[in-house]
Amino acid sequence: MRGAGRGGATLEVWPSLRIHMQANRAFMHRVARYLAAEKGIRQFLDIGSGIPTSPNFHEVAQQVAPESRVVYVDNDPIVLVHAQALMAGGSEGKTAYIQADMREPETILSARELLDTLDMDRPIGLTLIAMVHFVEDDDEAYRVVERIVDALPSGSWFAASIATDDFAPEMLARVQEVYHAHGETLRFRDRAQAVRFLDGLELEEPGVVRIHKWHPEPGDVGSVDDADIAMYGGIAFKP
Template identity: 80%
Template sequence: MSETDGGAPGGTPASGGAGAEGVDLHTDRAHGARIYDYILGGKDHYAADRAAGDATLQVWPSLRIHMQANRSFMHRVARYLAADKGIRQFLDIGTGIPTSPNFHEVAQAIAPESRVVYVDNDPIVLAHARALLTSTPEGRTAYIQADMREPETIITAPELLETLDLSRPVGLSLIAMVHFIEDDDEAYRVVRRIVDVLPSGSYFAAAIATDDFAPEVLARVQEVYHSHGETLRWRTLAQAERFFEGLELEEPGVVQIHKWRPDHVDVGRVDDADIAMYGGIAYKP
């Protein structure tokens, strides 16, 4: 399920239509980023994406609430790291279809000198990547077309090395991404490899899909996604916490995303059963 701001790091579909600059958007099959866009009222989606989104809404009408909560969590992550922790450079993996405010817009509204490197492998994100490059004059943004399951291609990319100073703290954001990796060992390995290159003083933020709060209906959601060719792996609280091993969790720890330092106006407005994602931020000593 792509509740990312973003798209899946998944496989390569067989065929499809071409988008901006001749990018093959693979419109013949549903894609997580476009389902996300459709559910939230965007314009960058096709018939296969709408079919998958409608089928999911039929079995889980709370999907839209869940996705809105995920985007709100991303905004709070950016604000917290920029305003409270003084982070000025960020690596956002699983960027998704640009929708303002994007991560860099939130961070640069607080600190105009902030630098953000975006990563996604969804072809529709590449087609719209210019919208991610609207940095302030003081800051900088860059985009890497890469698959998170191949972390070496990310951490060695010229765009990253030219934009971020890896001797200074970095805010790593992996919002609603690891559920696209079904194998647990691979998921933990990928995350650990990226965290390992970050210097001391960095922060790691993640949102991890779970069915802990509505297992029966979310089992049907998983069936719908699989039937439309999308990957979805639920994880328990203990499995979610394992992604932060060796790091120091910020309060309140790993909790459902709507409970992680919510905006005052949102407190108590969302039912736990409507949210299928754990979230947390941790400090790298």
């Protein structure tokens, strides 16, 4: 899913990849901080955790609220090797890891690690950061997200970042070719398709925007070139 060979080849055709991914990770950090500090969320389900890189999601959330609980999900076997690092949360909170594919939501929702860590009757912060582009079929992608969101209790929040080629279609068509050449999926979606993932929920301002424009840190405003970003992001509330 995050192969070194594919990454190097992608950098050759799209030199902005590194900036783009850094902006995506910064978006994830802001989401974790925002939900913990501004919305009082104390339990999180992070699907598509990736290889641990400090600060991880739980570190950001537990910095705000040490009692925060985080369940990570990923299907990459390399992540499993590093799962112990993911689960090294603060003494007051708790972390857990599930090896599962997001395209099989029932496996995630029935996992003992999830049920032992999170209270499914209390609000949860669900994050799908740079994940839905790995599901090429639109109907399947929307179905999977809807199933997981439906399982969340009222008062929960859903955050996502969604790959788009709205701003550089020719360049990103070459990126897509690299992914396909390495046997991987990559599905870009326009803004209307990105917004659809949050249908039925109450979008938080400023809505679905490019990730570097979602609640940027004051010092970061203007520091990222729009042309380097190919990802929409937003969060929404489940009433």
